[in-house]
Amino acid sequence: MTSPSSRHAHIVGLGLIGGSLALALGERGWIVTGDDRDASTADSARSQGIVTGHEPVPETELVVIATPARSVVGAAREILGRLASEALVVTDVAGVKTGIVGAIADPRFVGGHPMAGSEQRGLAGARRDMFTGCTWVLTPTAVTPPEHYTRVHSVLRELGVNVIAMAPDDHDRLVALASHVPHLVAGALMNQASAVAEEEVVLLQLAAGGFRDMTRIAAGDPGIWPDVLFENRDAVVGALDALLARLGDLRETIERGDGDRLEDALRRAAVARRHLPGRAVRADQLAYLRVPVSDRPGELATITMAASELGVNIYDIEIAHGIEGVRGTLLLAVEADQVVLLADDLARRGFAVGREAS
Amino acid sequence: MTSPSSRHAHIVGLGLIGGSLALALGERGWIVTGDDRDASTADSARSQGIVTGHEPVPETELVVIATPARSVVGAAREILGRLASEALVVTDVAGVKTGIVGAIADPRFVGGHPMAGSEQRGLAGARRDMFTGCTWVLTPTAVTPPEHYTRVHSVLRELGVNVIAMAPDDHDRLVALASHVPHLVAGALMNQASAVAEEEVVLLQLAAGGFRDMTRIAAGDPGIWPDVLFENRDAVVGALDALLARLGDLRETIERGDGDRLEDALRRAAVARRHLPGRAVRADQLAYLRVPVSDRPGELATITMAASELGVNIYDIEIAHGIEGVRGTLLLAVEADQVVLLADDLARRGFAVGREAS
Numbered sequence: 001m002t003s004p005s006s007r008h009a010h011i012v013g014l015g016l017i018g019g020s021l022a023l024a025l026g027e028r029g030w031i032v033t034g035d036d037r038d039a040s041t042a043d044s045a046r047s048q049g050i051v052t053g054h055e056p057v058p059e060t061e062l063v064v065i066a067t068p069a070r071s072v073v074g075a076a077r078e079i080l081g082r083l084a085s086e087a088l089v090v091t092d093v094a095g096v097k098t099g100i101v102g103a104i105a106d107p108r109f110v111g112g113h114p115m116a117g118s119e120q121r122g123l124a125g126a127r128r129d130m131f132t133g134c135t136w137v138l139t140p141t142a143v144t145p146p147e148h149y150t151r152v153h154s155v156l157r158e159l160g161v162n163v164i165a166m167a168p169d170d171h172d173r174l175v176a177l178a179s180h181v182p183h184l185v186a187g188a189l190m191n192q193a194s195a196v197a198e199e200e201v202v203l204l205q206l207a208a209g210g211f212r213d214m215t216r217i218a219a220g221d222p223g224i225w226p227d228v229l230f231e232n233r234d235a236v237v238g239a240l241d242a243l244l245a246r247l248g249d250l251r252e253t254i255e256r257g258d259g260d261r262l263e264d265a266l267r268r269a270a271v272a273r274r275h276l277p278g279r280a281v282r283a284d285q286l287a288y289l290r291v292p293v294s295d296r297p298g299e300l301a302t303i304t305m306a307a308s309e310l311g312v313n314i315y316d317i318e319i320a321h322g323i324e325g326v327r328g329t330l331l332l333a334v335e336a337d338q339v340v341l342l343a344d345d346l347a348r349r350g351f352a353v354g355r356e357a358s
Numbered sequence: 359m360t361s362p363s364s365r366h367a368h369i370v371g372l373g374l375i376g377g378s379l380a381l382a383l384g385e386r387g388w389i390v391t392g393d394d395r396d397a398s399t400a401d402s403a404r405s406q407g408i409v410t411g412h413e414p415v416p417e418t419e420l421v422v423i424a425t426p427a428r429s430v431v432g433a434a435r436e437i438l439g440r441l442a443s444e445a446l447v448v449t450d451v452a453g454v455k456t457g458i459v460g461a462i463a464d465p466r467f468v469g470g471h472p473m474a475g476s477e478q479r480g481l482a483g484a485r486r487d488m489f490t491g492c493t494w495v496l497t498p499t500a501v502t503p504p505e506h507y508t509r510v511h512s513v514l515r516e517l518g519v520n521v522i523a524m525a526p527d528d529h530d531r532l533v534a535l536a537s538h539v540p541h542l543v544a545g546a547l548m549n550q551a552s553a554v555a556e557e558e559v560v561l562l563q564l565a566a567g568g569f570r571d572m573t574r575i576a577a578g579d580p581g582i583w584p585d586v587l588f589e590n591r592d593a594v595v596g597a598l599d600a601l602l603a604r605l606g607d608l609r610e611t612i613e614r615g616d617g618d619r620l621e622d623a624l625r626r627a628a629v630a631r632r633h634l635p636g637r638a639v640r641a642d643q644l645a646y647l648r649v650p651v652s653d654r655p656g657e658l659a660t661i662t663m664a665a666s667e668l669g670v671n672i673y674d675i676e677i678a679h680g681i682e683g684v685r686g687t688l689l690l691a692v693e694a695d696q697v698v699l700l701a702d703d704l705a706r707r708g709f710a711v712g713r714e715a716s
Contacts, residue, residue, distance in 0.1 A: 115564060127710070129652045135563050164563055177551055178564040182572045185543060187627035188604040192597075193535055194630035205493050205522055206536040207634060208473045210575040214540045217568040219631040222624035226617040233612055239550075240609050244602060246546040251598050254591055259584040266580035269545035272552035273577040276565060294487050304662065352485075 010056035010063045014045045018066030019126030069094040069227045073103045096232040097168035111139035132160040139168040176235035186218040287339035290354040291330045312338045368414035368421045372403045376424030377484030423450040427585045431461045454590040455497045455526035469497035490518040497526040534593035544576040645697035647690045648712040670696045
């Protein structure tokens with residue numbers, strides 16, 4: 001028996017995202033049921049108390065389909081047919097939206113895509129704070145009643161998420177640019193270097209910070225990609241063609257020796273990259289500090305402890321390696337009105353603190 | 359007056375690299391002279407005590423040409439004509455080697471290229487420990503006497519550098535792959551996103567960790583690149599063509615819907631990326647830990663302080679964002695025989711520590 005005020009959610013697919021959602025909702029007082037096509041995963045989630053059972057109760061308000069992209073439509077239809085509650089709203093977490101949203105076409109379904117994740121995999125990698133501060137796209141359509149949309153939106157805000165509403169096809173076109181094509185490029189760069197390194201292993205010693213940065217996402221789980229890339233084929237091929245055209249133009253510019261044109265392209269990129277906002281926070285709310293660091297133990301700790309002691313939250317921390325860098329510069333994003341506080345403190349501690357031009 | 363045992367070095371070009379070298383050599387007891395085509399930079403270096411004067415003394419043993427690539431040949435010839443000492447050896451730091459080494463063709467010249475740098479610029483960004491732990495390529499040729507090569511090598515080892523000897527054309531071909539083409543790709547990705555974001559600014563909110571990683575080097579100084587790219591034209595165009603062919607193949611694979619081929623390519627890239635050795639340290643000497651972290655203040659500090667307290671040096675620290683990640687996983691490289699010590703300590707502190715598969 002649960003109290004009449006309890007809210008009930010059901011999660012289909014208890015992997016990294018589904019498991020994290022179950023934990024996050026449970027922490028906020030939801031009663032969460034959930035299932036997984038893998039029986040041992042479902043059992044493990046129940047025995048750990050991540051879900052209270054495997055079947056949705058009739059009064060379930062929220063269902064999240066957290067399966068791989070190819071299984072979303074079937075799972076959503078099954079749930080929508082089974083649960084008749086007027087209060088029900090169903091969402092999903094797949095990385096591609098047009099096909100899924102078009103195929104379900106039920107007013108109780110609102111497509112979603114959390115821009116979150118980790119290199120951990122499966123339920124074992126699930127964390128209750130996986131979504132705190134992340135950007136979560138919702139894709140309402142003309143058939144979506146406002147109350148259904150706002151219900152999902154308010155649950156996500158409860159989880160500390162930055163919600164963005166987009167049309168499904170806009171989402172797919174833009175993630176092709178921001179995520180799908182970059183992943184393909186990282187893979188191609190890594191495979192190219194790897195093929196050469198089979199003969200000339202010394203290449204890997206030349207792979208400094210820049211190369212490592214550019215290939216990092218290639219280390220992610222390869223199994224999830226064919227689904228997403230095929231489902232988003234048109235947008236991916238379009239974005240890839242546009243990138244190939246840009247690279248072809250740079251190639252001609254180099255062959256022709258046109259220094260002005262080459263430097264102009266690189267200068268525009270440098271300006272744009274320096275203006276790239278921090279993730280999940282509006283750019284005008286954050287300020288950036290650059291702090292050169294060495295490899296000595298404790299130097300990073302000193303910097304981050306100084307911030308903690310001042311009550312300054314570091315929203316984002318990156319290590320920048322310069323053009324072919326070996327030593328690092330920490331790039332710290334903090335709230336704009338706290339940046340002077342932290343900069344002064346670090347300068348007093350002897351760090352060569354710089355402000356990021358913006 | 360200097361003691362008879364003093365060693366004298368001269369640096370031409372007192373920017374980021376030249377200034378850092380002057381500081382590093384000075385710290386190790388060298389008497390360092392140096393000049394810069396910008397008189398105020400030269401004056402500043404002297405008034406700060408980074409150099410003792412602007413003219414090389416006759417007993418100078420080591421000259422480093424640390425000018426932009428296009429000025430190296432002229433500066434090296436000038437110095438080689440002026441200083442007659444048998445003990446003299448001249449080296450440079452330009453990012454491209456074949457043309458320079460071929461044009462100078464003096465047994466006293468050994469080409470070099472430190473794989474170091476930072477996003478700071480000029481003398482103001484110079485640091486005495488810029489090169490500690492970095493990879494430094496030397497490009498001896500058939501005309502290089504062993505004693506000249508070993509003299510440069512031993513000076514670099516004094517600076518804590520990991521020296522690799524390569525033929526000039528091997529160097530240029532491999533840095534095209536590991537550095538020059540990745541820089542062009544980062545620029546093209548950034549400009550493509552930037553062009554779309556002019557109309558659809560929401561794209562930038564979708565630019566999560568992966569995109570940020572892949573475009574980070576595009577923020578570097580654009581002015582130094584045309585020189586290096588034109589000088590290394592053949593290798594850059596060759597590497598770019600090979601990358602374009604790989605991307606074109608991925609494009610066809612996606613259009614054709616060949617899931618096995620696509621997943622195979624991405625899987626090979628994932629395996630290769632996970633095996634990429636740490637910078638400047640042999641891969642078999644380091645072990646990697648993954649530690650998921652949240653945005654809470656102090657969490658990073660706790661981890662790095664724990665390492666400091668145990669005397670475990672973190673050779674490399676990266677923040678990995680997963681496929682479209684917002685939250686982070688710290689990837690820590692530590693000496694292999696200390697990894698269990700640190701992992702156990704972090705686990706006791708409640709972190710979900712994982713070992714990197716290798």
